Amino acid sequence: MERSKQTRAPIYEALENFRRNRVVPFDVPGHKHGRGNPELVQLLGERCVSIDVNSMKPLDNLCHPVSVIKEAEELAADAFGADHAFLMVGGTTSAVQSMILSCCKKGDKIIMPRNVHRSAINALVLCGAKPIYVNPDVDQKLGIALGMKREDVIRAMEQNPDAVAVLVNNPTYYGICSDLRAIVKAAHDKGMLVLADEAHGTHFYFGKDLPVSAMAAGADIASVSMHKSGGSLTQSSFLLTGKGVHPGHIRQIINLTQTTSGSYLLLSSLDISRRNLALRGEESFRAVTALAEYARDEINKIGDYYAFGREMINGDSIYDFDPTKLSIHTLDIGLAGIEVYDILRDEYDIQIEFGDLGNILAYLSIGDRIREVERLVTALADLKRRYKKDKTGMLSQEYIAPKVVMTPQDSFYAAKESLPLEETAGRVCSEFVMCYPPGIPVLAPGEEITDEIINYIVYAKEKGCSMTGPEDERIQRLNVLKNCEVKEYGNVVF
Amino acid sequence: MEMWFSDIHTDGVKLSIRIEEQLFSSQSQVQRIDVLESRDFGKILVVDGDLMLTERDEFIYHEMITHVPMAVHPDVKEVLVMGGGDGGVVRELIKYDTIEQIDVVEPDPLLVEVCRKYIPEIANSLTDSRVNIYHEDGLRFIRSKGDAYDLIIIDSPNPFGAGEGLFTKEFYGNCYNALHEDGIMINQNESPFYTEEAFQCQRMHKRILETFPICRVYQAHIPSYPSGHWLFGFASKKYHPLNDLDKVGWKLRGIHTRYYEPRLHAGVFALPVYVEALLRDVENIE
Structure with missing residues (x-):
């Protein structure tokens, strides 16, 4: 990274210039620097609405960058140690989808852990690729899904030598990392690409003593949620590519679904946040880690709570742990995470990031004091x-290994019928069901519904989890396939 | 030359005081501290731009936050003061020779130093042998305490700054836990007059109601504070602020005051109708 160059923020500078020139807008957006919508100005402020502008020559165009956006991309690539960086305005969801769509087409196999974010499986619904799931390791006490074991990933690769790519969470929502370097090596030996969902890993690129980032580990493409630990505005994100990935092809894929009216609020926030992290990230994340370590110590002193940290590292399915993550196991006070x-x-x-059956996660960032x-x-x-009470009868298991019957796309578009939840056991689901957050599906299209899954859904609803995915918003009914025999489609789950 | 200090009360209201001299100004780890000299209010302590106390009227606040519980609880030995680095509350407390221990939790050492230098009449009380000063976060301090105090006085300036943590339910809950079974907690409860503060008033009252069995609010007139009309909260596990008031006992202690008086005590719990309504609004939810 060239530090002197990183002091630049080309999009921000172009916007400042634009504002000083007092350009008369006869283009969109129609609020015309806020004049047409005074209430909006009152809410967001003059400065904010005055830079909510359209693509134009001096400000470049997100669909085909040639000037300031291109420069901002180059600076971002340099800051993240990537060959190329793409500014994304549709959230990390769009980055994950573009990453998958860029290397999979209908019928291609892609290896991934089943505890992926819904956006990854959504991409499979769109393109028709076939997931080869690796069951993540599970921590029995905490009830959470961990990373993938090396041997499980390698076995999946050996049994599916025709797979085109492997997707890895780096890290999971709980801050747990698989052995990314080993996975990259094994995948590249077999000619497979490695895609990293780094929605929770932006800071890995800037902090010291943090888990390895995807680009440093040699992964081919990574989706980085700049708006999570990076401090940019919600919905803004980066897609990074390594050596040997053609940026023109990625751009075409992004442009299939990305807006042609990219928001300059989001773009400039990416630009400024990248600059901030490049110049001050190391120091900032050292402070975040210290804060998280302090919180862990203090919480563990209370007793009955378990704020887990690096002591979990086991060399394989918890190859590394992100110390900025503050997850707390709550079952020993007799309350589900979601209740806490x-x-x-x-x-x-106090608003925290999420609660599941046995844990809560408090998100710490560069903004915390x-x-x-x-x-x-x-x-x-x-x-x-x-509130402390007896914990008898509390469920803890967050991860249920799926039975995959059909590809997400085939099942999503197949003939279906709606059944009451309790009558769906043994049928194949055609939609997603998940607690949001964290947004990891308990059921994805094409998976068999079991009693265990139904019990989980009923229990999670009862405890107050916010369930999403199905057409029926109260999740009393599920869409299942008509006339489908339950038969696993081969060696799909490891 | 004219120099004026303005204490912003709301977006549209401020109190301006003519300043003779700025005696001190510095940024500590925690906050900015200024000491000003004025003709009408004497020395003025300003923290983060907000007026904290003036020499002229601080006695009202400090007497009312201290003597009301002291005249109710028959045997106060251990007292915790949260905030209070200016020494005003402690000055009132050390008038009682039955008190054995006064713990003061003031996160900012500079504040104590500045007060001892510029308002020694108030802050020299902190040198009393019964006083222990802890420079740490109030929430952190209280978490580890259980069944330790007869009286907790929350002398924290405002619910929007560094002391925000001392206006929260988690803090009141931990105070409850830190008190003996007949303990009392007093908090400054803001002014009921301006909309934003009135809302804070309600929130505080609601949170304390959820924590303590006996919760009553009383008032005082403090000229330099926003609207001049100020409230305090009396939260207690056992003693009632009026039924358990020992007027004669307090009088016999021979303590000198300029505002507090047992006859006044009985009156300050009688609140204006609009304040009653404000508080009842959150009481009814229970």
Whole structure:
């Protein structure tokens, strides 16, 4: 990374120039620097609406960058150690989808852990590729899915030598990393590409003593949620590519689904945030790690909570752990994670990232201060004092290994019928069901519904998880395939 | 030359005081601290641009936050003061020789230093042998305490700054836990007059109601504070602020005050109708 160049922010600078020139807008957007929508100006402020502008020569065009966006991409590529970087405005969802669509077509096989974000399986619905799932390892006490074991990934590769790519979470929502370097080596030996979902890994590129980033590990394409740990505006993201990936092809794929009116608020936020991380990221993330370590110590002192950290590392399915992640196991106070999540919000005015059956995750970032961490820790102490109860009968298992019957695309578009949830056991689901967040499907299109899954859905709903995916918004009914015999389509789950 | 300090009360209201001299100004780890000299209010302590106390009227606040619980609880030995680095509350507390221990949790050491230098009449109380000063975060301090105090006084300036944590349910819950079974907690409860503060008033009252069995609000008139009309919260596990008031006992202690008086005590819990309505609004939810 060339530090002196990283002080530039070409999109931001072009916008500043544009503003100073007081250009008269006879183009879209129609609010014309906010004048046509005073209430919007009151909400967002003059500065914000004045840079909500359209693509034009001095500001470049996201679909075909030739000037300032191109420069911003080059600076981002340099900052992230990538060959090429693409500015994304449709969230990391669009980055993950573009990454998969760029290397898979109908019928191609792609190896991935089953605890992927829904956006990855969505891409398979769109392109018709066939997932070869690797069951992630599971921590029995915490109930969470971990990374993939090396031997499981390698076995999947050996049994599917025709697979075109392997997708890896780097890290998972809980901050757990698989052995990315080993997976990259094995995949490249077999001529497969490695795609990394780094929705939760932006800081790996800038901090010291953090898990390896996808580009450093030699992965081919990575989707990086700049708006999560990177500090840019919601929905803005980067797609990174390594050596040997043709940027022109990736651009074409992105342009299949990405808006032609990319927001300059999002683009400039990517530009400024990249500059900030390149110049100050190392120091900032050192502070975030210190804050998370402090919080872990204090929370573990309360007793009955378990804020887990690097002691989990096992050399394989927890090859590395992101120390900025603050996940807390809550079952020993007799409350599901989702219940603690709700109590913290409703009674203590503390909003955390998510709660699942046995854990909560508090997201720490460059915007956090010690005083808010003190509030969280103190609230957890008070919550335990008031609510602690026996934990008998509490479910903990977050991950259920799927039975895959059909590809996501075939099942999504097949003839289907709607059945009450409790009558669906043994049938093949044609839609997604997941708790959101974290957005990892418990059922994806083409998977068999089992009693265990139905119990999970009923229990999670009862505990207050926000379930999404199905057509029926109350999740009382599910769409299942008509006339489909349940038969696994081969060696698909490892 | 004219120099004026303006304390912003709302977006549209401010109190301006003519300043003779700026005695001190510095940024600590926690906050910006200024000390100003004025003709009408004497020395003024300003933190992050907000007026904290003036020499002229601080006695009202400090007497009312201290003597009300002291006249109710029959045997206060261990007291915790959250905030209070200016020493005002402690100055009132050390008038009681029955108190054995006063813990003061003031996150900012500079604040204590500045107050001792510029307002020693108030802050020299902190040198009393019964006083222990802890320079740490209030929430962190309280988490580890259980069944330790007879009285907790929350002397924290405002619910929007560095002291925000001391206005939260988790804090009140941990205070409950830190008190003996007959303990009392007093908090400054903001002004009920301006919309934003009135809302904070309600929130505080609601959170304390959810935590303590006895919760009453009382008032005082503090000229330099927004609207001049100020509230305090009396939260207690056992003693009632009026039924358990020992007027004679307090009088016999011979403590000198300029605002507090047991006869006044009985009156300050009688609130204006609009304030009653404001509080009842959140009480009814229960």
